[in-house]
Amino acid sequence: MQPSVVWALKPLADMSAAEFHDWQTLLEERTGVVISEQRRAFLQTNLSARMRELGVDDYADYYRRVTDGPRGALEWSTLLDRLTVQETRFFRHRASFELLAEYLPARLGERPLALWSVGCSSGEEAYSLAISAAEVLRAADSSAQFGVTATDISLNALSKAQAGLYSARRLEALDLELCQRYFLPQADGRFKVVPSLAARVCCARLNVLELAKAPLSGMDVIFCQNLLIYFRRWRRREILNRLAERLAPGGLLVIGVGEVVGWQHPDLVPVADERVLAFTRKG
Ligand SMILES: C[S@@+](CC[C@H](N)C(=O)[O-])C[C@H]1O[C@@H](n2cnc3c(N)ncnc32)[C@H](O)[C@@H]1O
Structure with a gap:
Protein backbone atom coordinates (compact mmCIF):
# COMPACT_ATOMS: atom_id res chain seq x y z
CA MET A 1 0.00 0.00 0.00
CA GLN A 2 1.28 3.50 -0.82
CA PRO A 3 2.22 5.71 2.17
CA SER A 4 -0.44 8.33 1.23
CA VAL A 5 -3.17 5.66 1.31
CA VAL A 6 -2.00 4.46 4.71
CA TRP A 7 -2.13 8.05 5.95
CA ALA A 8 -5.67 8.59 4.63
CA LEU A 9 -6.92 5.46 6.41
CA LYS A 10 -5.16 6.10 9.67
CA PRO A 11 -7.79 6.98 12.29
CA LEU A 12 -7.09 10.14 14.24
CA ALA A 13 -6.88 9.81 18.00
CA ASP A 14 -10.01 10.65 20.00
CA MET A 15 -10.37 14.27 20.98
CA SER A 16 -9.64 15.04 24.59
CA ALA A 17 -12.38 16.65 26.68
CA ALA A 18 -10.45 19.95 26.61
CA GLU A 19 -10.08 19.84 22.81
CA PHE A 20 -13.77 19.07 22.38
CA HIS A 21 -14.61 22.00 24.62
CA ASP A 22 -12.34 24.38 22.65
CA TRP A 23 -13.87 23.43 19.30
CA GLN A 24 -17.41 23.50 20.70
CA THR A 25 -16.81 27.01 22.09
CA LEU A 26 -15.21 28.30 18.91
CA LEU A 27 -18.12 27.14 16.76
CA GLU A 28 -20.73 28.51 19.13
CA GLU A 29 -18.98 31.87 19.56
CA ARG A 30 -18.60 32.34 15.82
CA THR A 31 -21.89 30.91 14.52
CA GLY A 32 -24.25 30.27 17.44
CA VAL A 33 -24.37 26.58 16.46
CA VAL A 34 -24.17 24.27 19.48
CA ILE A 35 -22.53 20.84 19.19
CA SER A 36 -23.84 18.82 22.10
CA GLU A 37 -21.95 15.91 23.70
CA GLN A 38 -24.20 13.56 21.65
CA ARG A 39 -22.81 15.10 18.46
CA ARG A 40 -19.17 14.77 19.47
CA ALA A 41 -18.68 12.04 16.83
CA PHE A 42 -20.05 14.39 14.15
CA LEU A 43 -17.56 17.08 15.15
CA GLN A 44 -14.65 14.67 15.33
CA THR A 45 -15.42 12.99 11.98
CA ASN A 46 -15.77 16.27 10.12
CA LEU A 47 -12.75 17.90 11.71
CA SER A 48 -10.54 14.91 11.09
CA ALA A 49 -11.67 14.63 7.46
CA ARG A 50 -10.49 18.18 6.88
CA MET A 51 -7.30 17.66 8.92
CA ARG A 52 -6.45 14.65 6.79
CA GLU A 53 -6.81 16.74 3.64
CA LEU A 54 -4.29 19.17 5.11
CA GLY A 55 -2.00 16.52 6.57
CA VAL A 56 -2.52 17.72 10.14
CA ASP A 57 -2.92 15.04 12.81
CA ASP A 58 -3.31 17.05 15.99
CA TYR A 59 -6.56 18.80 16.95
CA ALA A 60 -4.75 21.51 18.91
CA ASP A 61 -2.42 22.30 15.95
CA TYR A 62 -5.39 22.56 13.66
CA TYR A 63 -7.21 24.78 16.17
CA ARG A 64 -4.25 27.18 16.15
CA ARG A 65 -4.24 27.16 12.38
CA VAL A 66 -7.97 28.01 12.18
CA THR A 67 -7.70 30.82 14.70
CA ASP A 68 -4.52 32.32 13.22
CA GLY A 69 -5.33 35.71 11.62
CA PRO A 70 -6.34 36.10 7.94
CA ARG A 71 -4.94 32.68 6.97
CA GLY A 72 -7.07 31.16 9.71
CA ALA A 73 -10.14 33.04 8.46
CA LEU A 74 -9.77 31.40 5.06
CA GLU A 75 -9.48 27.94 6.58
CA TRP A 76 -12.42 28.68 8.89
CA SER A 77 -14.63 29.45 5.93
CA THR A 78 -13.84 26.00 4.45
CA LEU A 79 -14.31 24.23 7.76
CA LEU A 80 -17.62 25.99 8.40
CA ASP A 81 -19.25 24.10 5.54
CA ARG A 82 -18.23 20.82 7.16
CA LEU A 83 -19.58 21.77 10.58
CA THR A 84 -22.94 23.29 9.68
CA VAL A 85 -26.00 21.52 8.29
CA GLN A 86 -26.91 22.99 4.90
CA GLU A 87 -29.69 20.62 3.93
CA THR A 88 -32.57 22.39 2.19
CA ARG A 89 -35.35 21.90 -0.37
CA PHE A 90 -37.66 23.93 -2.57
CA PHE A 91 -40.95 24.72 -0.78
CA ARG A 92 -39.58 22.76 2.17
CA HIS A 93 -42.47 23.35 4.57
C1 LIG B 1 -30.32 23.64 7.43
S1 LIG B 1 -29.94 25.07 6.49
C2 LIG B 1 -31.56 25.78 6.32
C3 LIG B 1 -31.82 26.27 4.93
C4 LIG B 1 -33.23 26.82 4.69
N1 LIG B 1 -33.52 27.93 5.55
C5 LIG B 1 -34.28 25.75 4.86
O1 LIG B 1 -35.10 25.82 5.77
O2 LIG B 1 -34.27 24.81 4.06
C6 LIG B 1 -29.18 26.12 7.74
C7 LIG B 1 -28.33 27.23 7.12
O3 LIG B 1 -28.00 28.16 8.15
C8 LIG B 1 -26.69 28.62 7.93
N2 LIG B 1 -26.14 29.17 9.18
C9 LIG B 1 -25.62 28.51 10.26
N3 LIG B 1 -25.22 29.39 11.19
C10 LIG B 1 -25.49 30.62 10.70
C11 LIG B 1 -25.30 31.92 11.21
N4 LIG B 1 -24.75 32.15 12.42
N5 LIG B 1 -25.70 32.97 10.45
C12 LIG B 1 -26.26 32.76 9.24
N6 LIG B 1 -26.46 31.55 8.69
C13 LIG B 1 -26.08 30.49 9.43
C14 LIG B 1 -25.94 27.42 7.39
O4 LIG B 1 -24.79 27.81 6.66
C15 LIG B 1 -27.02 26.74 6.54
O5 LIG B 1 -26.91 27.13 5.19
Missing part, protein backbone atom coordinates in the same frame (compact mmCIF):
# COMPACT_ATOMS: atom_id res chain seq x y z
CA ARG A 94 -45.55 23.44 2.34
CA ALA A 95 -47.92 24.95 4.88
CA SER A 96 -45.61 27.95 5.39
CA PHE A 97 -45.65 28.63 1.66
CA GLU A 98 -49.44 28.19 1.53
CA LEU A 99 -49.70 30.80 4.27
CA LEU A 100 -47.42 33.08 2.24
CA ALA A 101 -49.58 32.69 -0.87
CA GLU A 102 -52.66 33.68 1.15
CA TYR A 103 -50.86 36.58 2.82
CA LEU A 104 -49.12 38.27 -0.11
CA PRO A 105 -52.11 39.52 -2.20
CA ALA A 106 -53.13 41.92 0.59
CA ARG A 107 -49.59 43.41 0.57
CA LEU A 108 -49.62 44.41 -3.10
CA GLY A 109 -49.42 48.15 -3.53
CA GLU A 110 -47.16 50.95 -4.62
CA ARG A 111 -44.12 49.78 -2.71
CA PRO A 112 -42.06 46.78 -3.95
CA LEU A 113 -42.50 43.72 -1.75
CA ALA A 114 -39.43 42.89 0.33
CA LEU A 115 -38.84 39.24 1.32
CA TRP A 116 -35.92 37.75 3.23
CA SER A 117 -34.62 34.19 3.54
CA VAL A 118 -32.45 34.05 6.69
CA GLY A 119 -29.99 31.12 6.52
CA CYS A 120 -30.79 30.52 2.84
CA SER A 121 -28.22 27.75 2.28
CA SER A 122 -27.95 26.98 -1.48
CA GLY A 123 -30.91 29.20 -2.35
CA GLU A 124 -33.90 26.85 -2.60
CA GLU A 125 -35.84 28.75 0.10
CA ALA A 126 -35.07 32.16 -1.46
CA TYR A 127 -36.17 31.03 -4.93
CA SER A 128 -39.29 29.42 -3.43
CA LEU A 129 -40.12 32.84 -1.93
CA ALA A 130 -39.44 34.50 -5.29
CA ILE A 131 -41.62 32.00 -7.15
CA SER A 132 -44.42 32.48 -4.60
CA ALA A 133 -44.29 36.26 -5.03
CA ALA A 134 -44.10 36.02 -8.83
CA GLU A 135 -47.11 33.68 -8.87
CA VAL A 136 -49.16 36.03 -6.69
CA LEU A 137 -48.35 38.98 -8.99
CA ARG A 138 -49.20 36.88 -12.02
CA ALA A 139 -52.55 35.79 -10.60
CA ALA A 140 -53.41 39.39 -9.69
CA ASP A 141 -52.16 40.66 -13.07
CA SER A 142 -50.20 43.16 -11.01
CA SER A 143 -47.21 45.20 -12.18
CA ALA A 144 -45.92 45.47 -8.59
CA GLN A 145 -42.24 44.65 -7.99
CA PHE A 146 -40.59 42.43 -5.41
CA GLY A 147 -37.12 41.58 -4.17
CA VAL A 148 -35.80 38.66 -2.13
CA THR A 149 -32.73 38.99 0.07
CA ALA A 150 -30.98 35.67 0.66
CA THR A 151 -28.45 35.63 3.50
CA ASP A 152 -26.21 32.97 5.00
CA ILE A 153 -22.96 32.71 6.91
CA SER A 154 -21.46 30.31 4.36
CA LEU A 155 -19.83 31.82 1.26
CA ASN A 156 -19.89 28.44 -0.42
CA ALA A 157 -23.66 28.08 0.11
CA LEU A 158 -24.15 31.64 -1.12
CA SER A 159 -22.20 31.03 -4.31
CA LYS A 160 -24.51 28.07 -5.04
CA ALA A 161 -27.54 30.26 -4.33
CA GLN A 162 -26.14 32.93 -6.61
CA ALA A 163 -25.56 30.42 -9.42
CA GLY A 164 -29.18 29.21 -9.20
CA LEU A 165 -28.32 25.88 -10.87
CA TYR A 166 -30.12 22.77 -9.63
CA SER A 167 -30.27 19.11 -10.57
CA ALA A 168 -33.52 17.64 -11.89
CA ARG A 169 -33.80 15.72 -8.64
CA ARG A 170 -33.88 18.91 -6.57
CA LEU A 171 -36.73 20.24 -8.70
CA GLU A 172 -38.92 17.19 -8.08
CA ALA A 173 -40.76 19.03 -5.31
CA LEU A 174 -41.98 21.65 -7.80
CA ASP A 175 -45.05 21.45 -10.03
CA LEU A 176 -44.09 20.88 -13.65
CA GLU A 177 -45.72 24.17 -14.61
CA LEU A 178 -43.53 26.09 -12.15
CA CYS A 179 -40.42 24.27 -13.38
CA GLN A 180 -41.19 25.23 -16.95
CA ARG A 181 -41.93 28.83 -16.04
CA TYR A 182 -38.99 29.52 -13.77
CA PHE A 183 -36.15 27.18 -14.83
CA LEU A 184 -34.22 26.71 -18.05
CA PRO A 185 -32.80 23.27 -18.90
CA GLN A 186 -29.02 23.30 -19.36
CA ALA A 187 -26.85 21.15 -21.62
CA ASP A 188 -25.46 19.28 -18.56
CA GLY A 189 -28.95 18.15 -17.46
CA ARG A 190 -29.27 20.72 -14.70
CA PHE A 191 -31.78 23.59 -14.56
CA LYS A 192 -31.03 27.28 -14.15
CA VAL A 193 -33.34 29.86 -12.61
CA VAL A 194 -34.66 32.14 -15.39
CA PRO A 195 -32.87 35.53 -15.48
CA SER A 196 -36.06 37.50 -14.71
CA LEU A 197 -36.48 35.61 -11.42
CA ALA A 198 -32.76 35.48 -10.59
CA ALA A 199 -32.66 39.28 -10.95
CA ARG A 200 -35.13 39.53 -8.06
CA VAL A 201 -32.88 37.59 -5.65
CA CYS A 202 -29.90 39.24 -3.99
CA CYS A 203 -27.45 37.04 -2.03
CA ALA A 204 -25.34 38.43 0.80
CA ARG A 205 -23.21 37.07 3.62
CA LEU A 206 -24.74 37.69 7.00
CA ASN A 207 -24.06 36.02 10.31
CA VAL A 208 -27.31 36.08 12.33
CA LEU A 209 -25.22 36.78 15.43
CA GLU A 210 -24.43 40.14 13.82
CA LEU A 211 -27.96 41.17 12.87
CA ALA A 212 -27.46 44.55 14.50
CA LYS A 213 -25.04 45.43 11.66
CA ALA A 214 -27.44 44.38 8.87
CA PRO A 215 -28.95 47.29 6.95
CA LEU A 216 -32.26 45.48 6.41
CA SER A 217 -35.59 46.88 7.50
CA GLY A 218 -39.19 47.28 6.36
CA MET A 219 -39.44 43.62 5.34
CA ASP A 220 -42.86 42.33 4.27
CA VAL A 221 -41.84 38.72 4.80
CA ILE A 222 -39.05 37.04 6.76
CA PHE A 223 -38.53 33.27 6.58
CA CYS A 224 -36.17 31.86 9.21
CA GLN A 225 -36.50 28.09 9.09
CA ASN A 226 -34.22 25.23 10.13
CA LEU A 227 -31.51 27.52 11.47
CA LEU A 228 -32.50 28.35 15.03
CA ILE A 229 -32.83 24.68 15.97
CA TYR A 230 -29.03 24.53 16.22
CA PHE A 231 -28.91 27.44 18.70
CA ARG A 232 -29.41 27.77 22.44
CA ARG A 233 -32.89 28.80 23.55
CA TRP A 234 -31.89 32.25 24.77
CA ARG A 235 -30.11 32.96 21.52
CA ARG A 236 -33.11 31.90 19.41
CA ARG A 237 -35.25 34.41 21.28
CA GLU A 238 -32.67 37.16 20.92
CA ILE A 239 -32.39 36.59 17.15
CA LEU A 240 -36.19 36.52 16.78
CA ASN A 241 -36.42 39.81 18.68
CA ARG A 242 -33.93 41.34 16.21
CA LEU A 243 -35.84 39.91 13.21
CA ALA A 244 -39.15 41.24 14.56
CA GLU A 245 -37.64 44.76 14.50
CA ARG A 246 -36.89 44.35 10.79
CA LEU A 247 -40.53 43.72 9.82
CA ALA A 248 -42.65 46.42 8.20
CA PRO A 249 -45.98 47.12 9.92
CA GLY A 250 -48.23 44.18 9.03
CA GLY A 251 -45.14 42.15 7.95
CA LEU A 252 -45.00 38.36 8.32
CA LEU A 253 -42.34 36.37 10.21
CA VAL A 254 -42.30 32.61 9.50
CA ILE A 255 -40.24 30.24 11.67
CA GLY A 256 -39.81 26.48 11.48
CA VAL A 257 -42.52 24.70 13.48
CA GLY A 258 -41.21 23.81 16.95
CA GLU A 259 -38.04 25.88 16.58
CA VAL A 260 -39.03 28.17 19.43
CA VAL A 261 -41.49 27.54 22.23
CA GLY A 262 -43.32 30.22 24.18
CA TRP A 263 -41.62 33.16 22.48
CA GLN A 264 -43.69 36.34 22.30
CA HIS A 265 -42.99 39.86 21.14
CA PRO A 266 -45.04 42.90 22.13
CA ASP A 267 -45.32 44.08 18.50
CA LEU A 268 -46.22 40.72 17.01
CA VAL A 269 -49.44 38.72 16.80
CA PRO A 270 -49.27 34.94 16.30
CA VAL A 271 -50.91 33.61 13.12
CA ALA A 272 -53.84 31.38 14.09
CA ASP A 273 -52.91 28.33 12.03
CA GLU A 274 -51.65 25.21 13.79
CA ARG A 275 -49.73 24.03 10.75
CA VAL A 276 -47.28 26.92 10.89
CA LEU A 277 -45.28 28.99 13.36
CA ALA A 278 -45.74 32.55 12.15
CA PHE A 279 -46.38 36.07 13.42
CA THR A 280 -47.51 39.34 11.89
CA ARG A 281 -46.37 42.73 13.06
CA LYS A 282 -49.05 45.04 14.42
CA GLY A 283 -49.98 48.27 12.69
Whole structure:
Protein backbone atom coordinates (compact mmCIF):
# COMPACT_ATOMS: atom_id res chain seq x y z
CA MET A 1 0.00 0.00 0.00
CA GLN A 2 1.28 3.50 -0.82
CA PRO A 3 2.22 5.71 2.17
CA SER A 4 -0.44 8.33 1.23
CA VAL A 5 -3.17 5.66 1.31
CA VAL A 6 -2.00 4.46 4.71
CA TRP A 7 -2.13 8.05 5.95
CA ALA A 8 -5.67 8.59 4.63
CA LEU A 9 -6.92 5.46 6.41
CA LYS A 10 -5.16 6.10 9.67
CA PRO A 11 -7.79 6.98 12.29
CA LEU A 12 -7.09 10.14 14.24
CA ALA A 13 -6.88 9.81 18.00
CA ASP A 14 -10.01 10.65 20.00
CA MET A 15 -10.37 14.27 20.98
CA SER A 16 -9.64 15.04 24.59
CA ALA A 17 -12.38 16.65 26.68
CA ALA A 18 -10.45 19.95 26.61
CA GLU A 19 -10.08 19.84 22.81
CA PHE A 20 -13.77 19.07 22.38
CA HIS A 21 -14.61 22.00 24.62
CA ASP A 22 -12.34 24.38 22.65
CA TRP A 23 -13.87 23.43 19.30
CA GLN A 24 -17.41 23.50 20.70
CA THR A 25 -16.81 27.01 22.09
CA LEU A 26 -15.21 28.30 18.91
CA LEU A 27 -18.12 27.14 16.76
CA GLU A 28 -20.73 28.51 19.13
CA GLU A 29 -18.98 31.87 19.56
CA ARG A 30 -18.60 32.34 15.82
CA THR A 31 -21.89 30.91 14.52
CA GLY A 32 -24.25 30.27 17.44
CA VAL A 33 -24.37 26.58 16.46
CA VAL A 34 -24.17 24.27 19.48
CA ILE A 35 -22.53 20.84 19.19
CA SER A 36 -23.84 18.82 22.10
CA GLU A 37 -21.95 15.91 23.70
CA GLN A 38 -24.20 13.56 21.65
CA ARG A 39 -22.81 15.10 18.46
CA ARG A 40 -19.17 14.77 19.47
CA ALA A 41 -18.68 12.04 16.83
CA PHE A 42 -20.05 14.39 14.15
CA LEU A 43 -17.56 17.08 15.15
CA GLN A 44 -14.65 14.67 15.33
CA THR A 45 -15.42 12.99 11.98
CA ASN A 46 -15.77 16.27 10.12
CA LEU A 47 -12.75 17.90 11.71
CA SER A 48 -10.54 14.91 11.09
CA ALA A 49 -11.67 14.63 7.46
CA ARG A 50 -10.49 18.18 6.88
CA MET A 51 -7.30 17.66 8.92
CA ARG A 52 -6.45 14.65 6.79
CA GLU A 53 -6.81 16.74 3.64
CA LEU A 54 -4.29 19.17 5.11
CA GLY A 55 -2.00 16.52 6.57
CA VAL A 56 -2.52 17.72 10.14
CA ASP A 57 -2.92 15.04 12.81
CA ASP A 58 -3.31 17.05 15.99
CA TYR A 59 -6.56 18.80 16.95
CA ALA A 60 -4.75 21.51 18.91
CA ASP A 61 -2.42 22.30 15.95
CA TYR A 62 -5.39 22.56 13.66
CA TYR A 63 -7.21 24.78 16.17
CA ARG A 64 -4.25 27.18 16.15
CA ARG A 65 -4.24 27.16 12.38
CA VAL A 66 -7.97 28.01 12.18
CA THR A 67 -7.70 30.82 14.70
CA ASP A 68 -4.52 32.32 13.22
CA GLY A 69 -5.33 35.71 11.62
CA PRO A 70 -6.34 36.10 7.94
CA ARG A 71 -4.94 32.68 6.97
CA GLY A 72 -7.07 31.16 9.71
CA ALA A 73 -10.14 33.04 8.46
CA LEU A 74 -9.77 31.40 5.06
CA GLU A 75 -9.48 27.94 6.58
CA TRP A 76 -12.42 28.68 8.89
CA SER A 77 -14.63 29.45 5.93
CA THR A 78 -13.84 26.00 4.45
CA LEU A 79 -14.31 24.23 7.76
CA LEU A 80 -17.62 25.99 8.40
CA ASP A 81 -19.25 24.10 5.54
CA ARG A 82 -18.23 20.82 7.16
CA LEU A 83 -19.58 21.77 10.58
CA THR A 84 -22.94 23.29 9.68
CA VAL A 85 -26.00 21.52 8.29
CA GLN A 86 -26.91 22.99 4.90
CA GLU A 87 -29.69 20.62 3.93
CA THR A 88 -32.57 22.39 2.19
CA ARG A 89 -35.35 21.90 -0.37
CA PHE A 90 -37.66 23.93 -2.57
CA PHE A 91 -40.95 24.72 -0.78
CA ARG A 92 -39.58 22.76 2.17
CA HIS A 93 -42.47 23.35 4.57
CA ARG A 94 -45.55 23.44 2.34
CA ALA A 95 -47.92 24.95 4.88
CA SER A 96 -45.61 27.95 5.39
CA PHE A 97 -45.65 28.63 1.66
CA GLU A 98 -49.44 28.19 1.53
CA LEU A 99 -49.70 30.80 4.27
CA LEU A 100 -47.42 33.08 2.24
CA ALA A 101 -49.58 32.69 -0.87
CA GLU A 102 -52.66 33.68 1.15
CA TYR A 103 -50.86 36.58 2.82
CA LEU A 104 -49.12 38.27 -0.11
CA PRO A 105 -52.11 39.52 -2.20
CA ALA A 106 -53.13 41.92 0.59
CA ARG A 107 -49.59 43.41 0.57
CA LEU A 108 -49.62 44.41 -3.10
CA GLY A 109 -49.42 48.15 -3.53
CA GLU A 110 -47.16 50.95 -4.62
CA ARG A 111 -44.12 49.78 -2.71
CA PRO A 112 -42.06 46.78 -3.95
CA LEU A 113 -42.50 43.72 -1.75
CA ALA A 114 -39.43 42.89 0.33
CA LEU A 115 -38.84 39.24 1.32
CA TRP A 116 -35.92 37.75 3.23
CA SER A 117 -34.62 34.19 3.54
CA VAL A 118 -32.45 34.05 6.69
CA GLY A 119 -29.99 31.12 6.52
CA CYS A 120 -30.79 30.52 2.84
CA SER A 121 -28.22 27.75 2.28
CA SER A 122 -27.95 26.98 -1.48
CA GLY A 123 -30.91 29.20 -2.35
CA GLU A 124 -33.90 26.85 -2.60
CA GLU A 125 -35.84 28.75 0.10
CA ALA A 126 -35.07 32.16 -1.46
CA TYR A 127 -36.17 31.03 -4.93
CA SER A 128 -39.29 29.42 -3.43
CA LEU A 129 -40.12 32.84 -1.93
CA ALA A 130 -39.44 34.50 -5.29
CA ILE A 131 -41.62 32.00 -7.15
CA SER A 132 -44.42 32.48 -4.60
CA ALA A 133 -44.29 36.26 -5.03
CA ALA A 134 -44.10 36.02 -8.83
CA GLU A 135 -47.11 33.68 -8.87
CA VAL A 136 -49.16 36.03 -6.69
CA LEU A 137 -48.35 38.98 -8.99
CA ARG A 138 -49.20 36.88 -12.02
CA ALA A 139 -52.55 35.79 -10.60
CA ALA A 140 -53.41 39.39 -9.69
CA ASP A 141 -52.16 40.66 -13.07
CA SER A 142 -50.20 43.16 -11.01
CA SER A 143 -47.21 45.20 -12.18
CA ALA A 144 -45.92 45.47 -8.59
CA GLN A 145 -42.24 44.65 -7.99
CA PHE A 146 -40.59 42.43 -5.41
CA GLY A 147 -37.12 41.58 -4.17
CA VAL A 148 -35.80 38.66 -2.13
CA THR A 149 -32.73 38.99 0.07
CA ALA A 150 -30.98 35.67 0.66
CA THR A 151 -28.45 35.63 3.50
CA ASP A 152 -26.21 32.97 5.00
CA ILE A 153 -22.96 32.71 6.91
CA SER A 154 -21.46 30.31 4.36
CA LEU A 155 -19.83 31.82 1.26
CA ASN A 156 -19.89 28.44 -0.42
CA ALA A 157 -23.66 28.08 0.11
CA LEU A 158 -24.15 31.64 -1.12
CA SER A 159 -22.20 31.03 -4.31
CA LYS A 160 -24.51 28.07 -5.04
CA ALA A 161 -27.54 30.26 -4.33
CA GLN A 162 -26.14 32.93 -6.61
CA ALA A 163 -25.56 30.42 -9.42
CA GLY A 164 -29.18 29.21 -9.20
CA LEU A 165 -28.32 25.88 -10.87
CA TYR A 166 -30.12 22.77 -9.63
CA SER A 167 -30.27 19.11 -10.57
CA ALA A 168 -33.52 17.64 -11.89
CA ARG A 169 -33.80 15.72 -8.64
CA ARG A 170 -33.88 18.91 -6.57
CA LEU A 171 -36.73 20.24 -8.70
CA GLU A 172 -38.92 17.19 -8.08
CA ALA A 173 -40.76 19.03 -5.31
CA LEU A 174 -41.98 21.65 -7.80
CA ASP A 175 -45.05 21.45 -10.03
CA LEU A 176 -44.09 20.88 -13.65
CA GLU A 177 -45.72 24.17 -14.61
CA LEU A 178 -43.53 26.09 -12.15
CA CYS A 179 -40.42 24.27 -13.38
CA GLN A 180 -41.19 25.23 -16.95
CA ARG A 181 -41.93 28.83 -16.04
CA TYR A 182 -38.99 29.52 -13.77
CA PHE A 183 -36.15 27.18 -14.83
CA LEU A 184 -34.22 26.71 -18.05
CA PRO A 185 -32.80 23.27 -18.90
CA GLN A 186 -29.02 23.30 -19.36
CA ALA A 187 -26.85 21.15 -21.62
CA ASP A 188 -25.46 19.28 -18.56
CA GLY A 189 -28.95 18.15 -17.46
CA ARG A 190 -29.27 20.72 -14.70
CA PHE A 191 -31.78 23.59 -14.56
CA LYS A 192 -31.03 27.28 -14.15
CA VAL A 193 -33.34 29.86 -12.61
CA VAL A 194 -34.66 32.14 -15.39
CA PRO A 195 -32.87 35.53 -15.48
CA SER A 196 -36.06 37.50 -14.71
CA LEU A 197 -36.48 35.61 -11.42
CA ALA A 198 -32.76 35.48 -10.59
CA ALA A 199 -32.66 39.28 -10.95
CA ARG A 200 -35.13 39.53 -8.06
CA VAL A 201 -32.88 37.59 -5.65
CA CYS A 202 -29.90 39.24 -3.99
CA CYS A 203 -27.45 37.04 -2.03
CA ALA A 204 -25.34 38.43 0.80
CA ARG A 205 -23.21 37.07 3.62
CA LEU A 206 -24.74 37.69 7.00
CA ASN A 207 -24.06 36.02 10.31
CA VAL A 208 -27.31 36.08 12.33
CA LEU A 209 -25.22 36.78 15.43
CA GLU A 210 -24.43 40.14 13.82
CA LEU A 211 -27.96 41.17 12.87
CA ALA A 212 -27.46 44.55 14.50
CA LYS A 213 -25.04 45.43 11.66
CA ALA A 214 -27.44 44.38 8.87
CA PRO A 215 -28.95 47.29 6.95
CA LEU A 216 -32.26 45.48 6.41
CA SER A 217 -35.59 46.88 7.50
CA GLY A 218 -39.19 47.28 6.36
CA MET A 219 -39.44 43.62 5.34
CA ASP A 220 -42.86 42.33 4.27
CA VAL A 221 -41.84 38.72 4.80
CA ILE A 222 -39.05 37.04 6.76
CA PHE A 223 -38.53 33.27 6.58
CA CYS A 224 -36.17 31.86 9.21
CA GLN A 225 -36.50 28.09 9.09
CA ASN A 226 -34.22 25.23 10.13
CA LEU A 227 -31.51 27.52 11.47
CA LEU A 228 -32.50 28.35 15.03
CA ILE A 229 -32.83 24.68 15.97
CA TYR A 230 -29.03 24.53 16.22
CA PHE A 231 -28.91 27.44 18.70
CA ARG A 232 -29.41 27.77 22.44
CA ARG A 233 -32.89 28.80 23.55
CA TRP A 234 -31.89 32.25 24.77
CA ARG A 235 -30.11 32.96 21.52
CA ARG A 236 -33.11 31.90 19.41
CA ARG A 237 -35.25 34.41 21.28
CA GLU A 238 -32.67 37.16 20.92
CA ILE A 239 -32.39 36.59 17.15
CA LEU A 240 -36.19 36.52 16.78
CA ASN A 241 -36.42 39.81 18.68
CA ARG A 242 -33.93 41.34 16.21
CA LEU A 243 -35.84 39.91 13.21
CA ALA A 244 -39.15 41.24 14.56
CA GLU A 245 -37.64 44.76 14.50
CA ARG A 246 -36.89 44.35 10.79
CA LEU A 247 -40.53 43.72 9.82
CA ALA A 248 -42.65 46.42 8.20
CA PRO A 249 -45.98 47.12 9.92
CA GLY A 250 -48.23 44.18 9.03
CA GLY A 251 -45.14 42.15 7.95
CA LEU A 252 -45.00 38.36 8.32
CA LEU A 253 -42.34 36.37 10.21
CA VAL A 254 -42.30 32.61 9.50
CA ILE A 255 -40.24 30.24 11.67
CA GLY A 256 -39.81 26.48 11.48
CA VAL A 257 -42.52 24.70 13.48
CA GLY A 258 -41.21 23.81 16.95
CA GLU A 259 -38.04 25.88 16.58
CA VAL A 260 -39.03 28.17 19.43
CA VAL A 261 -41.49 27.54 22.23
CA GLY A 262 -43.32 30.22 24.18
CA TRP A 263 -41.62 33.16 22.48
CA GLN A 264 -43.69 36.34 22.30
CA HIS A 265 -42.99 39.86 21.14
CA PRO A 266 -45.04 42.90 22.13
CA ASP A 267 -45.32 44.08 18.50
CA LEU A 268 -46.22 40.72 17.01
CA VAL A 269 -49.44 38.72 16.80
CA PRO A 270 -49.27 34.94 16.30
CA VAL A 271 -50.91 33.61 13.12
CA ALA A 272 -53.84 31.38 14.09
CA ASP A 273 -52.91 28.33 12.03
CA GLU A 274 -51.65 25.21 13.79
CA ARG A 275 -49.73 24.03 10.75
CA VAL A 276 -47.28 26.92 10.89
CA LEU A 277 -45.28 28.99 13.36
CA ALA A 278 -45.74 32.55 12.15
CA PHE A 279 -46.38 36.07 13.42
CA THR A 280 -47.51 39.34 11.89
CA ARG A 281 -46.37 42.73 13.06
CA LYS A 282 -49.05 45.04 14.42
CA GLY A 283 -49.98 48.27 12.69
C1 LIG B 1 -30.32 23.64 7.43
S1 LIG B 1 -29.94 25.07 6.49
C2 LIG B 1 -31.56 25.78 6.32
C3 LIG B 1 -31.82 26.27 4.93
C4 LIG B 1 -33.23 26.82 4.69
N1 LIG B 1 -33.52 27.93 5.55
C5 LIG B 1 -34.28 25.75 4.86
O1 LIG B 1 -35.10 25.82 5.77
O2 LIG B 1 -34.27 24.81 4.06
C6 LIG B 1 -29.18 26.12 7.74
C7 LIG B 1 -28.33 27.23 7.12
O3 LIG B 1 -28.00 28.16 8.15
C8 LIG B 1 -26.69 28.62 7.93
N2 LIG B 1 -26.14 29.17 9.18
C9 LIG B 1 -25.62 28.51 10.26
N3 LIG B 1 -25.22 29.39 11.19
C10 LIG B 1 -25.49 30.62 10.70
C11 LIG B 1 -25.30 31.92 11.21
N4 LIG B 1 -24.75 32.15 12.42
N5 LIG B 1 -25.70 32.97 10.45
C12 LIG B 1 -26.26 32.76 9.24
N6 LIG B 1 -26.46 31.55 8.69
C13 LIG B 1 -26.08 30.49 9.43
C14 LIG B 1 -25.94 27.42 7.39
O4 LIG B 1 -24.79 27.81 6.66
C15 LIG B 1 -27.02 26.74 6.54
O5 LIG B 1 -26.91 27.13 5.19
